[in-house]
Amino acid sequence: MDIGWFVVLSAFIFAIGAAGVLTRRSPLVILLCLELMLNAGNLALIAFSRMLGNQDGQVFALIVMVVAACEVVIGLGIIVAMYRRRLPIDVDQMNELRG
Amino acid sequence: MNPTGYGWLVLAFPLAGMLVVSLGWRVLPGRAAGWIASAAIGGAFASSIGMLLQLLDKPEESRSLVGTAYTYADTAGFRADLSILVDPLSVFMCLVVSGVSFLIHLYSLGYMTSDEGFARFFSYLNFFVFSMLLLILAANFVLLIVGWAFVGAASYLLISFWYRRSTATGAGIKAFVINVIGDVGLVIGTFLLFDGTGALDYAGVFAEAESAFGRNDGELVAACVMLLLGAFAKSAQVPLHTWLPDAMEGPTPVSALIHAATMVTAGVYLIARMHPLFELAPAAADVGAVVGAVTMLIAATIALAVTDLKRVIAYSTMSQIGYMIMGVSVAAYGAGLFHLMTHAFFKALLFMGAGSVIGAMGGVQSLDRMGGFRKAMPFTFVTFTIGALALAGFPLFSGFFSKDEILAFTLNRGGGYAVLAVVGYLAAALTAFYAFRMVFRVFFGAPVPEARELEEGHIAHADPANPATGEKEDTGVGFPGPEHHVAEKEPSMKAAMAPLALLAIVAGAMGIPGVTDTLEHFLEPTFEDSRFRETHPSEGEEWLGLIVGGAICLLGIAVAAVMYLRRPGSTARLRARLAPVHTFLENKWYFDELLTGLFVRPTAAFGRFGRTAIESVFVQGVLVGGAVSIVRAGTSFARAIQTGELRAYAFLLVAGFSGLVLYFLIVSI
Numbered sequence: 001m002d003i004g005w006f007v008v009l010s011a012f013i014f015a016i017g018a019a020g021v022l023t024r025r026s027p028l029v030i031l032l033c034l035e036l037m038l039n040a041g042n043l044a045l046i047a048f049s050r051m052l053g054n055q056d057g058q059v060f061a062l063i064v065m066v067v068a069a070c071e072v073v074i075g076l077g078i079i080v081a082m083y084r085r086r087l088p089i090d091v092d093q094m095n096e097l098r099g
Numbered sequence: 100m101n102p103t104g105y106g107w108l109v110l111a112f113p114l115a116g117m118l119v120v121s122l123g124w125r126v127l128p129g130r131a132a133g134w135i136a137s138a139a140i141g142g143a144f145a146s147s148i149g150m151l152l153q154l155l156d157k158p159e160e161s162r163s164l165v166g167t168a169y170t171y172a173d174t175a176g177f178r179a180d181l182s183i184l185v186d187p188l189s190v191f192m193c194l195v196v197s198g199v200s201f202l203i204h205l206y207s208l209g210y211m212t213s214d215e216g217f218a219r220f221f222s223y224l225n226f227f228v229f230s231m232l233l234l235i236l237a238a239n240f241v242l243l244i245v246g247w248a249f250v251g252a253a254s255y256l257l258i259s260f261w262y263r264r265s266t267a268t269g270a271g272i273k274a275f276v277i278n279v280i281g282d283v284g285l286v287i288g289t290f291l292l293f294d295g296t297g298a299l300d301y302a303g304v305f306a307e308a309e310s311a312f313g314r315n316d317g318e319l320v321a322a323c324v325m326l327l328l329g330a331f332a333k334s335a336q337v338p339l340h341t342w343l344p345d346a347m348e349g350p351t352p353v354s355a356l357i358h359a360a361t362m363v364t365a366g367v368y369l370i371a372r373m374h375p376l377f378e379l380a381p382a383a384a385d386v387g388a389v390v391g392a393v394t395m396l397i398a399a400t401i402a403l404a405v406t407d408l409k410r411v412i413a414y415s416t417m418s419q420i421g422y423m424i425m426g427v428s429v430a431a432y433g434a435g436l437f438h439l440m441t442h443a444f445f446k447a448l449l450f451m452g453a454g455s456v457i458g459a460m461g462g463v464q465s466l467d468r469m470g471g472f473r474k475a476m477p478f479t480f481v482t483f484t485i486g487a488l489a490l491a492g493f494p495l496f497s498g499f500f501s502k503d504e505i506l507a508f509t510l511n512r513g514g515g516y517a518v519l520a521v522v523g524y525l526a527a528a529l530t531a532f533y534a535f536r537m538v539f540r541v542f543f544g545a546p547v548p549e550a551r552e553l554e555e556g557h558i559a560h561a562d563p564a565n566p567a568t569g570e571k572e573d574t575g576v577g578f579p580g581p582e583h584h585v586a587e588k589e590p591s592m593k594a595a596m597a598p599l600a601l602l603a604i605v606a607g608a609m610g611i612p613g614v615t616d617t618l619e620h621f622l623e624p625t626f627e628d629s630r631f632r633e634t635h636p637s638e639g640e641e642w643l644g645l646i647v648g649g650a651i652c653l654l655g656i657a658v659a660a661v662m663y664l665r666r667p668g669s670t671a672r673l674r675a676r677l678a679p680v681h682t683f684l685e686n687k688w689y690f691d692e693l694l695t696g697l698f699v700r701p702t703a704a705f706g707r708f709g710r711t712a713i714e715s716v717f718v719q720g721v722l723v724g725g726a727v728s729i730v731r732a733g734t735s736f737a738r739a740i741q742t743g744e745l746r747a748y749a750f751l752l753v754a755g756f757s758g759l760v761l762y763f764l765i766v767s768i
């Protein structure tokens with residue numbers, strides 16, 4: 001199978017994820033979209049790994065998954081903490097770092 | 100202990116005294132600060148004697164020792180040590196400086212008793228003596244410059260000791276600025292010498308000088324003239340002399356210390372120390388001789404017209420230093436240093452006497468207000484008169500032998516130098532006249548009320564006012580103390596003046612032509628490389644000079660006696676007839692005005708221009724303002740993009756990466 005299809009699919013998923021990050025205001029959805037972007041990357045890594053016939057790409061993909069899992073844990077933790085404090089779950093209202 | 104060990108002790112005593120007094124003045128009881136400081140200088144004097152005895156034990160050819168404590172810097176072609184040079188010249192200077200300074204400390208114990216700044220005064224005095232001894236003992240130019248600058252700083256501190264008196268602080272600043280001009284000269288001279296010889300220690304420079312420069316080489320003459328600039332500033336020679344009369348704003352012991360025995364003789368010492376260079380550069384030595392002669396004449400004429408007692412003595416100091424500078428510049432080293440020593444004795448004595456008289460007058464310094472103190476102050480009268488006789492060069496007093504020896508040497512050089520010698524004799528006549536003008540106006544004539552009061556046993560009520568301006572002052576810190584002191588009532592002042600009076604009489608015995616040559620013989624190892632070693636006047640010429648000098652002195656005293664004792668009104672008539680001359684002299688030949696017009700005003704104008712044009716327009720406007728506006732613009736941009744919006748950041752990130760990817764895509768195609 002041609003590598004082009006995989007790369008195109010990966011690019012699509014990445015673009016969907018990026019668009020989600022940019023447009024959605026709920027931190028939960030933004031986290032999901034981030035996962036989407038990471039997995040798009042994973043897809044590309046594995047596709048290229050298959051094409052080249054060595055396993056390095058697969059190892060990278062595993063590491064990315066581990067990192068993504070950690071990220072989700074922390075992200076979800078922050079969201080739960082915000083929920084418990086009755087803070088608005090909206091990234092646009094959390095702009096206290098404005099200079 | 101070897102001589103250099105004693106040399107380090109000479110330095111250590113005043114330094115320790117200064118540290119103890121200045122750090123411990125709060126806990127020291129009563130007048131302990133003064134006693135500690137005096138003991139420190141006494142220790143330095145004792146160590147100087149130790150140094151002398153050790154040096155006399157050695158054979159003449161090995162009487163020059165260098166002691167090194169540590170090396171400041173040692174790199175390729177450059178070596179600067181913390182080292183002292185002990186040879187007859189430095190031992191001689193140490194003895195004079197520490198000995199006279201010790202007596203001045205004793206005198207100050209009485210004179211400064213009631214001053215609020217008693218301990219501060221003594222810590223300054225010790226610092227001053229330390230600096231002076233450092234200058235004398237230095238074995239290389241680096242340490243010499245350190246001591247030289249320290250002395251300037253100490254003189255600033257002491258002249259503006261009464262720091263709430265505006266005239267005193269002004270005088271201190273003036274002295275410091277002029278001294279710094281001299282320091283710059285000394286530093287430039289050192290650069291030039293280092294440039295030529297590659298050495299910084301005296302021995303290295305002197306050894307290399309002849310091969311590096313050659314006789315009368317332009318660079319060597321320039322270096323020597325720069326050294327002379329330093330010497331002139333320190334020794335108050337024309338035209339850098341204007342600070343010395345103003346320095347009389349300091350307490351009287353300071354005038355005695357700085358302006359008699361020590362600081363002002365630094366220039367003479369410098370020229371004597373650098374004699375191998377000046378002999379290689381006769382043009383520079385001639386500059387020194389001429390300036391010395393000019394100074395002695397100018398100062399002597401001004402001293403005729405000035406009416407402030409201390410300033411008369413200050414101008415006489417300038418004049419006498421002129422003799423010394425001329426002496427060492429015409430290679431009469433022994434004679435110049437002999438006069439330095441005798442002058443230190445009788446001038447310190449004169450200042451001490453003047454301090455006592457000023458004490459009796461309750462702080463007033465004007466000769467016009469004084470008179471008839473002879474009966475009221477017999478001790479001061481006798482000692483002051485001895486000082487004046489020695490200053491005038493009265494036969495058999497110390498100044499008689501030393502001054503005339505310089506003039507005999509100068510005359511012996513012949514040619515143009517004979518003119519300088521004649522100028523010297525002329526100045527000697529003026530000296531005799533103004534010395535006795537002081538004596539007759541202060542001690543003879545009808546007693547003034549203050550003198551009558553003192554005859555009855557109490558000192559005139561002190562008037563706390565600035566003698567220069569008449570401005571009223573209080574007597575707190577920074578102003579003179581409420582009490583005044585006279586030698587008749589203060590044992591410590593008497594104890595200081597009596598030995599000086601004795602020395603002022605007998606010190607001449609160290610150099611009677613044909614009879615004794617103690618001093619010249621002692622100094623010989625230092626000056627044995629002099630090319631003028633064999634050219635000295637014969638005994639007959641020296642005695643002829645002495646007779647002429649004695650006659651001139653008697654003439655001057657006689658004229659003064661006629662004018663002030665036999666016909667007291669004659670001076671007023673003379674003044675009226677010679678009004679323009681008198682005004683000219685009273686304004687000190689307009690040197691202050693000249694220097695103000697030539698240097699101070701243009702510099703101040705340039706400073707104002709710099710402040711308005713350069714500082715406020717260029718520096719503040721362009722440099723500082725430009726930098727500020729760049730930073731401000733940058734930060735406001737950085738603030739603008741810190742929106743706190745998560746999605747905006749994400750957008751920037753994505754846009755940035757997309758831009759990067761696009762760039763590489765375009766490049767790769």
